[in-house]
Each structure stands twice: as structure tokens, then as C-alpha cells.
Amino acid sequence: MSKDERSLRILEKLDRLQRTGNRATAKFVAEEAVAYFARRKENLEREPPSRERDLAVAELEKYLGDVHKVMGEHDDALAHYHKVMDMSKGCEKDPEAAKFIADAHNAKGDIYRLRGDWEKAMESFKKALEIAKVSQYDSGVAEAARLIGYVNWRIGSFNKAEDFYRKALTIAEEINDLDVQGKTYIDLGNLENESGNLDKAQTYYNKALKLLEKVDDKFELARLFNNMGDICIKRQDWVSGIKYFERCNEIAIEIRDPRWKGWAMFNMAECMSKSGNPQKALEACERAERAMSHTDDKMGMAHVHINYGIAYRFMKEWNSAEERFRKGLEQLETLKSPQVLAWAYTEFGRMLREKGSDELAAEYLRKAITMHRSIGAMKFVQALTKELAGMKAR
Numbered sequence: 001m002s003k004d005e006r007s008l009r010i011l012e013k014l015d016r017l018q019r020t021g022n023r024a025t026a027k028f029v030a031e032e033a034v035a036y037f038a039r040r041k042e043n044l045e046r047e048p049p050s051r052e053r054d055l056a057v058a059e060l061e062k063y064l065g066d067v068h069k070v071m072g073e074h075d076d077a078l079a080h081y082h083k084v085m086d087m088s089k090g091c092e093k094d095p096e097a098a099k100f101i102a103d104a105h106n107a108k109g110d111i112y113r114l115r116g117d118w119e120k121a122m123e124s125f126k127k128a129l130e131i132a133k134v135s136q137y138d139s140g141v142a143e144a145a146r147l148i149g150y151v152n153w154r155i156g157s158f159n160k161a162e163d164f165y166r167k168a169l170t171i172a173e174e175i176n177d178l179d180v181q182g183k184t185y186i187d188l189g190n191l192e193n194e195s196g197n198l199d200k201a202q203t204y205y206n207k208a209l210k211l212l213e214k215v216d217d218k219f220e221l222a223r224l225f226n227n228m229g230d231i232c233i234k235r236q237d238w239v240s241g242i243k244y245f246e247r248c249n250e251i252a253i254e255i256r257d258p259r260w261k262g263w264a265m266f267n268m269a270e271c272m273s274k275s276g277n278p279q280k281a282l283e284a285c286e287r288a289e290r291a292m293s294h295t296d297d298k299m300g301m302a303h304v305h306i307n308y309g310i311a312y313r314f315m316k317e318w319n320s321a322e323e324r325f326r327k328g329l330e331q332l333e334t335l336k337s338p339q340v341l342a343w344a345y346t347e348f349g350r351m352l353r354e355k356g357s358d359e360l361a362a363e364y365l366r367k368a369i370t371m372h373r374s375i376g377a378m379k380f381v382q383a384l385t386k387e388l389a390g391m392k393a394r
Helices: 005-020 023-045 051-070 074-087 095-114 118-134 138-154 158-174 178-195 198-215 218-234 238-255 258-274 278-292 298-314 318-335 338-355 358-374 378-393
Strands: none
Touching: 023 051, 051 074, 051 095, 074 095, 095 118, 095 138, 118 138, 138 158, 138 178, 158 178, 178 198, 178 218, 198 218, 218 238, 218 258, 238 258, 258 278, 258 298, 278 298, 298 318, 298 338, 318 338, 338 358, 338 378, 358 378
16 A cells, blocks of 8 residues: 555545535544544654655645544644645655645635635635646646636636636646536636626536536535525525525535535525515524534625625614624625625615615615626626616605
8 A cells, every 4th residue: 555545545535424424423534534644643753854754744744634624623724734834845846745735735725715814815726826837736736726716706806717717627627627627617607697697607507517416526516506596596586596505405414514504594594585584584594603603604604694684674673684784794894705795785775775774775785886896797787776776766
């Protein structure tokens, strides 16, 4: 057995158990993995100092980081990834070392991405891309390019995001990486979705569905069904939206993923509020809030507050609505994602209008228009401009 074969086998088993929902067994395997890697590390450290030994220890630190990341223990994971960087300095061009170093940078960046720290995430993904390119590690290049695209999407640089997504897709197709292809089609669909091109978004999502079902990537399938439900919200098709969010939630329960459970619940809440069931929406928000409390997902938690606000709006409980909207907006304005701010400003503005605060409502709708215009979502700009004109005329 090669020096990495058992390590990879343990991590693959752990990842599979986590994704298929056997949390208790996954925890047992994680404990076994940590003990195994710690023993290997201890044995290696007894050997005479050498560059080869140091790289082997650095690789074990990367494996330990992966174990903690899969289990959602992100601070522990980051500590191990930082050790990888420190111990492997100057070895980025070594073909054997480059793969685990690039993967560690991508993994580290993914944690920062989840926390909404776009600057640190981008720094990590760019470093991964640089290392993977030099060592001709194509899978690492594709994933890093996709993740750089994701950060650009979140901060509203849609053209840059698309450029990186296209690069990722081209490489993934060349090496026949179906998983990266599927994830990238979701990302391309998100660009169209938030630009108001819903038919194009659906086309990309359908392509993603075929690929991700082939590789059985349940985590990404949950993300996909959530985003397909978002199209239904934009089309005001509440029944279909709820069905997609239920599918997302079913997968989240199966793989024991609190993040996608939370996203499914608060998006379902929006459908419920807007189809006449705000009380059920509040219950869904409560479930979403409990789920999100077990994650580092700042964007998701902000969505929870906004959806509480939407539910209270339809119950005409203005004080509770405003309190939740302002709490969510405080978080979103820190995260600075224009497309999400546009949605939140719009929903807050509509609540204020119904409350009778027309002047303040108009201010927030104008903010939403500015956000949509900044990303080129002109269909939404036109719709909100018309809505704003209707307010002035009444």
C-alpha cells in the first residue's frame, strides 16, 4: 500500500458517510482517522530531519484539516491548513507536494467563503490556482477557477465570475471531471438567475442535474434544488418552489447537513408567507434558525432574519418585521453582496410601504435599484422602477 492510499481511503469513507447521513458512524471514522494520522505523524517526526520528512508531515496536516472540515469543525481545520502552508514553503513547484498544497489552499478558502470573508477566500483560491497551474494539476486548476468565480459572483463582479466559470468548465470537460462540470453549471445558472434570465438559468440547472445525479454528489444536488426553487420564487410559483425546497431539505436530512436544511427552510418560509401562510412561515424560520446556528454560514443566517421579516410583514406585525429586517440588513451590508442586498432592500421597502412609511419605503426601493443596476440586472431595475413610479402616483 502506498503512503497515501490508506489516508485517501479513510477520507473517502468519511466523506461518503457524512454525505449519506450516517453521522454516528462518520464521527467514529473521524476519531479513527485523527488517531491514525496522529500516529503516522508521530512516527515520521522520530525520523531524522529531511525535506521529504517535513513534506510527509505537512501532507498529514492537510489530511487532518480535511477530517475536521468534513465534520464542520472549521477552526480546527484552519489550524491544520495553516500548518501545511508553513511547513511546505518553497515546495509549491514539487509535483508531488503541489497537489496537497493546492487542495489545502482551496479548502481553506472554502471555509472563508462560507464565513463571508471574500478577501481571504479570494487570496486562498488565487494561491491554489497559481500552485495548481505550475504543477499542471488540472483538477485543482478547475476547482480554484470555479471558486474564484464564485467569490466574484458574490461581490457582484458577474463578468469576471463568468470568465472564471468558463475556464473551469473547459478544463473540467477536458479531463472529464463530471462533478466540477455539474457544480460549474449551477454557478452559471446562478448568474443568469440573479440577472433575471430565468429560462437560461433553468437550462444550466438542468445540465447540472444530469451530471450531479451521475456522480451522486448529494451536497451539490441539495444546492441545485434550492436554487431551482429560487427560480420559482421569482416566478411567483409558490407550489413548485416549496416542492424544490422540500427536495433540498430531504437531501439535507439524509446527509445530515444543517446548512442546506436551513436554506431549504427559510426559502420555503418565503413561499409560505407569500402564498397566505405566514404562521407556517414563522415555524419554518424557527427551524431554519436552529439549523443555521450549527454552521458558520453568515449569509444564510442573514437570510433567516429577512424571512422572519417577510412573515411578520404578512401578519402586519410591523415592529417585529422591522426589527428582523434591520438585523438581517446589518449582516448583509457587512457581507456586501449586491444581488442579495437588492432582494433584502426590496422586501424591506415593500414592508415599509404597506406600513404606510412611503418615503422610507421609496428610499429602500431606490437602494435595491442601485444594487441591481450595479450587476447589470436590468430586468429587475425596470420592474422596480415601475413599482416605485406606482407608489408616487397613488
